[in-house]
Amino acid sequence: MKQTQFEALYAEQWRRFAGYLKKLESGSNLRKRDGLEENDYNEFARLYRRVCHYHALARDRDYSVYLIDRLADLVVRGHQQFYRRRTVFADAFLRFFVAEFPQLVRREISFVSLATALLYLPALALLLAVLWQPTLVYAMMSVEQVQNFEAMYNPANDHFGSARDAETNWHMFGFYIQNNIGVAFRTFASGLVWGLGSVFFLVFNGLAFGAVAGHLTTVGFHQPFYSFVIGHGSFELTAIVIAGAAGLKLGYSLLAPGSQSRLASLRQAAGVAIKLIYGVILMLTLAAFVEAFWSSSGYISFATKYWGGVLLWVLVLAYLALGGRRGAE
Amino acid sequence: MQLDNVLYIETPEGSDLALHPAGSGVRIYAYAIDLLIKTAVTIVVSIVLGLAGGLGSGLFLILFFLLQWFYPVWFEVWRDGRTPGKKRAGLRVLSGDGTPVTFSASMIRNLLRAVDFLPVFYVAGVLCMVFDRNFRRLGDLAADTLVVYVQAAAEPPQVAANGSLPIPPGLSAEDQRALLAFAERTRDLSPERQAELADVLGPILPPGDPVMTIQKMANGIVGRL
Numbered sequence: 001m002k003q004t005q006f007e008a009l010y011a012e013q014w015r016r017f018a019g020y021l022k023k024l025e026s027g028s029n030l031r032k033r034d035g036l037e038e039n040d041y042n043e044f045a046r047l048y049r050r051v052c053h054y055h056a057l058a059r060d061r062d063y064s065v066y067l068i069d070r071l072a073d074l075v076v077r078g079h080q081q082f083y084r085r086r087t088v089f090a091d092a093f094l095r096f097f098v099a100e101f102p103q104l105v106r107r108e109i110s111f112v113s114l115a116t117a118l119l120y121l122p123a124l125a126l127l128l129a130v131l132w133q134p135t136l137v138y139a140m141m142s143v144e145q146v147q148n149f150e151a152m153y154n155p156a157n158d159h160f161g162s163a164r165d166a167e168t169n170w171h172m173f174g175f176y177i178q179n180n181i182g183v184a185f186r187t188f189a190s191g192l193v194w195g196l197g198s199v200f201f202l203v204f205n206g207l208a209f210g211a212v213a214g215h216l217t218t219v220g221f222h223q224p225f226y227s228f229v230i231g232h233g234s235f236e237l238t239a240i241v242i243a244g245a246a247g248l249k250l251g252y253s254l255l256a257p258g259s260q261s262r263l264a265s266l267r268q269a270a271g272v273a274i275k276l277i278y279g280v281i282l283m284l285t286l287a288a289f290v291e292a293f294w295s296s297s298g299y300i301s302f303a304t305k306y307w308g309g310v311l312l313w314v315l316v317l318a319y320l321a322l323g324g325r326r327g328a329e
Numbered sequence: 330m331q332l333d334n335v336l337y338i339e340t341p342e343g344s345d346l347a348l349h350p351a352g353s354g355v356r357i358y359a360y361a362i363d364l365l366i367k368t369a370v371t372i373v374v375s376i377v378l379g380l381a382g383g384l385g386s387g388l389f390l391i392l393f394f395l396l397q398w399f400y401p402v403w404f405e406v407w408r409d410g411r412t413p414g415k416k417r418a419g420l421r422v423l424s425g426d427g428t429p430v431t432f433s434a435s436m437i438r439n440l441l442r443a444v445d446f447l448p449v450f451y452v453a454g455v456l457c458m459v460f461d462r463n464f465r466r467l468g469d470l471a472a473d474t475l476v477v478y479v480q481a482a483a484e485p486p487q488v489a490a491n492g493s494l495p496i497p498p499g500l501s502a503e504d505q506r507a508l509l510a511f512a513e514r515t516r517d518l519s520p521e522r523q524a525e526l527a528d529v530l531g532p533i534l535p536p537g538d539p540v541m542t543i544q545k546m547a548n549g550i551v552g553r554l
Contacts, residue, residue: 007552052342064550065505066485073480075344076427083428168383174390178397185398189443192467197444250471263470270471274437 003063010054017047017074024081048078101279102323108245108276111252115244118202119237123210130214140211149212153224169292176288180236184243184280188273191247194254198247205240227302230309231295234316235287239280246273246280283316336463336475338427346427349478350463351420353455356476360451362414367396398439405435415476425473438468485551488512490544497533505550512547515540 020043023036036044055071105112130136137146151157183201190197216225253269254262294300294308336348374392378385404412410422410430422430422438445454445467454466463475496505515523520540527539534542 004552049342052340052344055344059502062502064552065502065509066551068502072347075340076346076480079340079344079346079427080423080429083426085428085431168387170387171383171390172387174387174394178390178394181394182397185440186443189441190447192441192444192471193447266471267473270437270441271433274433274440277436277440 001061003061003067006054006058006061006063007067013047013050014054014071014074017044017051017078020044020047021074021077021081025077045082048082051075051078096275096278097282099324100275102320103325104272104275105242105279105320108249108272111245111248112241114248115198115202115241118199118244119206119241122203122206123213126207126210127214127217130211131218134215134218137211137215140207146215149216150219150221153216153221153228155221155224157224169296172296173288173292176291177285180288181281181284184240184284185277187240187243188247188250188277188280191244191250191273192254193251195248195251198244198251201247202240202244223302227305227309228295231305231312232287232290234309234312235283235290238316238320239283239287242276242283243280246276249273249276334462334464336477340427347480348423348427348475349480350465351418351476351478352464353458355418355420356458356464357451357455359412359414359418359420362417363400363412364414366413367400370396401439402432402435405430405439406432411479419479420476421479423475423477425475430474434472434474437472438474441468441471444468488515488544488547490541490548492545493549494535494542494545495549496546508543509547509550512544515544 020036020040024044051071051074055068055075058068058071126136126140183205187198187201190201213225213229216222249269250266250273253265257265260268290312295305334350336350338346338348340346371393375389378389378392381388401412404410404415405422411420415421422435424430424434442454445451445457447453451466454468457466457470458464461470465475469475496508500508511526518526523540527534527543530543531539
C-alpha cells in the first residue's frame with residue numbers, strides 16, 4: 001500500500017487518538033477521573049493497540065521517516081497514559097500503618113535485630129565504661145559538648161534538652177523533625193555502601209548516647225536525663241533502629257545477591273526498605289512531638305514521665321510484635 | 330560503533346519505544362536551577378516566618394526539611410516527572426520500563442541522594458552516571474528510574490524550495506533522516522557549504538541543483554506537495 005493511501009485510510013483514527021491523549025495529559029494526576037468519559041476508555045485502549053500496529057506497519061514498509069516519527073510520538077504518549085499507575089493514598093495509607101508496617105518489621109527481624117545490637121551494645125558498653133572511668137567521656141566528646149549536655153539536663157532547669165532559654169516548644173518540634181528525620185534518612189541511604197554507612201551511624205550514635213548517659217549519671221543528673229529520654233525514646237530509638245535495618249538490608253543485597261544480579265537484588269531490597277522508611281518517618285514525627293511538648297517540660301514530675309515512657313515503650317513494642325497479625329499471617 | 334545511546338524498550342504491544350537518556354551535564358544544569366529555586370523559597374520563607382517567633386521558626390524548620398527531601402518527590406509523582414529545573418532543561422523522570430514514575434521509586438531515588446552526594450557535591454552520583462550506559466546515578470539504579478529527554482513532536486522543517494520529488498529507492502530510515510536534517514539546517518549553512526554537502530549525494534540524485542533537489546525530497550518525505 002502506498003503511503004498516501006495508508007495515511008488517507010487511517011488519519012482519522014490517529015486524529016481521534018491524539019484528541020484522547022490531549023485530554024488525558026491535561027488532566028492532573030490528583031483527580032481520579034480526568035478528561036475522558038466512561039465509554040471513551042475502551043475506545044482509547046482499542047485505538048492505542050491499533051496505533052501501535054500502524055506504527056509497526058509504517059516502519060516495516062519504510063514509509064517516510066516523518067510519518068514514522070509522528071506515529072512513534074503517539075505510541076510513546078499512549079504508552080505513558082495507558083500504563084500509568086495511580087497512587088490512591090487514603091486507604092493504602094491506613095492499611096499500611098495498621099497492618100503492613102508491623103508485618104514488614106517482623107519479616108525483616110534479622111536486620112532489625114542486628115541494628116538493635118549495633119545501637120544498644122555500644123551504648124551499654126560505653127555507659128558502663130564511663131561509670132567505671134568517668135574521664136572516658138572526653139574521649140567521645142569535647143569539654144564544651146559535655147558542659148552543654150550538663151546545662152541541658154540540670155535538675156534546676158525549667159526546660160530540659162535545650163540549652164537556649166527563650167525557645168518555644170514549636171521551635172524545638174521543628175528542629176527535631178528536621179534533624180532527626182534527616183539523620184534517619186542518612187542512616188538508611190548510607191547503607192548503600194555495602195551496609196557500612198548504616199553500621200557507622202548506628203554505632204556512633206550508640207557510643208555517643210552511652211557516653212552522655214554515663215556521664216550524666218556520674219554527675220547525678222540522671223533523673224532529668226532518663227525521664228527525658230524514655231518518653232520519646234520508644235519512638236525515636238526504635239525508628240533509628242528500623243532505619244538502620246533498612247540500610248543494612250540495602251547493603252546486604254549488594255553483598256549477597258543470591259541467584260540474582262546485584263542490580264536486581266538491590267532493586268528488590270530497595271522496594272522493601274523504602275516501606276520501612278515510611279514507618280520511620282511517622283514514628284519520628286511522633287517522637288518529635290513527644291520530645292518537644294512532653295519530655296522537655298519541667299512542669300511534669302519525673303515519676304509521671306517515667307510511667308508515661310514505660311507505657312509508650314509497651315505500646316510501641318506491642319504494635320510491632322502484634323500489629324497486623326490477625327488474618328494476614 | 331553507535332555514538333547515540335538510544336534505549337529501546339519493547340512494550341507489551343510489541344512496539345519499540347525509543348528513549349533518549351540524559352547525560353550528567355544537562356542533569357547538573359537542571360539541578361542547579363532547582364537549587365536556585367529552593368534557595369530563593371528558603372530565603373523568602375525564613376524572612377516571613379522570622380517574624381513569628383518560636384512557632385514561626387519551628388514551622389520554618391519543618392518547611393526547610395520538606396523542601397530539602399521532598400521537593401523532587403512532589404514534582405516527580407504529581408507533576409509528570411518534571412521538577413521546574415528539569416522542565417526548563419527538557420528532561421523527565423520515568424520508570425525503567427517507560428511508564429511514569431511511582432511514589433515508592435521517587436522516594437527511593439530521592440532519599441538515596443544522601444549517598445550520591447558523597448563525598449562532596451554529588452561526586453559519587455556523577456561518577457556513577459558517567460560509567461552507566463543509561464546515565465543513571467545510584468538513586469536511579471536502586472529505584473529503576475531513568476531521566477530522559479522529552480521528545481517534542483517533530484515539526485516539519487521549513488525549506489525554501491517548492492514542490493516535491495520522490496526519494497531514490499533503497500534509502501534507509503537513517504538516510505531519510507539525514508536528508509530531513511540537511512533540509513532543516515540549510516538556513517544555518519553558507520551556500521558554499523550547502524553545495525559541498527549536497528554534492529556528496531550527486532551520483533544518486535536526478536540532474537539539477539543538488540541543494541534544491543534534496544530540499545524537494547525533504548518536502549516529499551514530510552508529505553508537503
